[in-house]
Amino acid sequence: MSHALQIKNVSKTYRGGKQALDDVSLDVPEGSFFALLGPNGAGKSTLINILADVVRPGSGQIRLLGHDLFREHGWCKRRLGVVPQEVAFDPFFNPREILHITSGMFGAKADEAWIEQLLERLELLPHAEKNSRQLSGGMRRRLLVAQALVHRPPVVVLDEPTAGVDVELRKRLWTFMRELNAQGTTILLTTHYLEEAEELCDQVAIIDQGRLLMHRPMRELLDEVASRVLHLSWPKPLQLDAAQQQALTRWRPRVQGSCLQLCLASGEQQAFHDAYTAASLLLGPPQDVALMQEDLEDVFLRLTGDHHERG
C-alpha cells in the first residue's frame, strides 16, 4: 500500500517546555479519508502545523507521497493543501482575488473554471466580489477550504473545517469532499463532530497528550475495538464505593447519574450474564437494562478519558 503521508517518530516541545507531540508515528494511506481525533490540546493542530510548515518539528521524519517533507519542501508544498484551524483572511482582497493569489503563490496558473467551481460548490459565488471583511465567519472558513484546494493538491489536510458552518452547508461541504476523495484525493481531517468522522472516514487515529493512542481502519475500530455497553439504571443516583469499583473493574464501570455503564468485550459470550449478575448482586436488581453498541464517541471518551472535552 502506498502512503500519502508517513509520519515517523515526530516529537515537538514548545519553548516553555510544553510537549505537544511525543514520538508520533502514523501512516496515512493514499486515497484514504483519514480522521485524526483527539481532545483539545492533544497535539492534532501541532502535527498539522508541522505538515503546513508553520511549526518547526522537534525531531522525526515526515514523507509526503514518498518525498521528504523537510528536504523537498518545494515539491511537497505544491502537493499539499491545508485548511488551518484558525480563521484568517486577507482584508485587502475579495474571495476571487484571494483564490487567484493563492493559486499563483503555489506556482499554478489560475484555473478559472476550477476557481468558479470552488466558489460555487462552497457557496461563495454570490460573495466572490465582496471584500473578505464583509464575509461571515462560516463564509471565511469555506474560503479557507477553497484556498486549500485551489492548486488541486493530491493531499488535503482539514483542521476542523466545519466549525461554525451551519448543518446544511456542512453536509454539502462533505459531499464535495467525498467526491474529491473518490477522485483520488487523500483527505486528513480533524473535526469536533465525531459522527462526521464516523460517517466519512475510512481510517481513524486518536491522539491524546501528544501520543498516538490508536490507528485503525474505521470499520475495524467500530467492529472489533468498540465493545458493547451494558446500561443498567436504578431509581436513585449511584455512587460506587471502592469495593464495588474493584468488583466491577474488568468491565470499566462508568457512572452517570443513576445509570451504570459496563463495557463488554467483543467475543466474550458470558460477558452480559457475568456483568449483569455482578452488578445486581452489588447494587440490587436494576430498574432498566439496555445493551448498546459503542459508537466512535464512546470509544473516544473511553480512550482519552471522560474528563476531556471531545474534539
Place this chain on the structure above:
Amino acid sequence: MSVDNYNPLGAWTLFQRETRRFLRVKMQTVVTPALTAIMYLLVFRYAMGERQVPGLDVPYFDFLIPGLVMMAMLQNAFANTSSSLIASKVMNVHVFLLMSPISAMEVTLAFLAAAVVRALIVAVVLLLVLIPFADVHLVHVWMILLYGICGSIIMGGFGMMAGMWAKRFDDMATITNFIIMPLTFLSGVFYSVHQLPAFWQQVNRANPFFYLIDGFRYGFLGTGDTDPGQAAAIVIAAAAAVTIACWWLWRQGWKMKE
C-alpha cells in the same frame, strides 16, 4: 536543487499582492506622504526665505527637496514591508505565505521589490507635485536611481526584519517612532552637516541614513557633504547585506514559525 524549489510565478504573485495591497490604500500610502512633504516645504520655504545653505552655496529650498523626497522614500519602503508582515501576523494570514512553496530568497526579493515600487511611486508623485513650485534639477539621474533604489532596499529590508520581529502593532510603533523617525529626521534632510558643531558632525556621519540622503541629494544638486562614489559603494554593500540578512532570517523562519 530541484526545479520544485524555484517558484518564479509564486514570487511574482507575492510581489503583485504586496504592490496591490498598498495601492488599495493609496490615500494612506501615496497621497499622505506627498502631502506631508509639501507641508514641510511650505513651512521651510517661508521660514528660511531665500537663504543659502552654508558650505554648499545652494538655495535652502533646492537643498530641502531631494532630502524630503528621499526621506519619504525611506519611510515608505520601511512601512510597506513592516506593516504588511505585522498585519499578516496579527491576522494570522502569514500562514498562507509559510505554507506556500516560495523559497526564502523569492519571498525576500518579492517583498523588497514591492517596497522599492512604493518608494519610487511616492518619489515620482512628490516630484510631480513639487515641480510647479521649485526648480528641480536632475544632475546625475543614475545617482538618484542608485541611491533611491538601494535606500529603499535597505529600508524595506529593515522593515521586513521589524515585521518579522514584532508581535503587536505596538512593537512596530516603538521601532518606527524611536528608531526610524529619529534616524531619518537627524540624517541631514533639513540641514547640512557643515552647519553643525564638530561633535554633531561626527554623530551625523555615524547615521547610515545620512549617506543615503546625501548621495540622493548629490544626484539632484551635483554637490553634497560626502564623497558620492565612496558612499555609493557603502550603500550598494549595505543593500546587499540587508537582502542577505532578510533571506537568512526568512530561511530560519525567525519569529515567524514556532
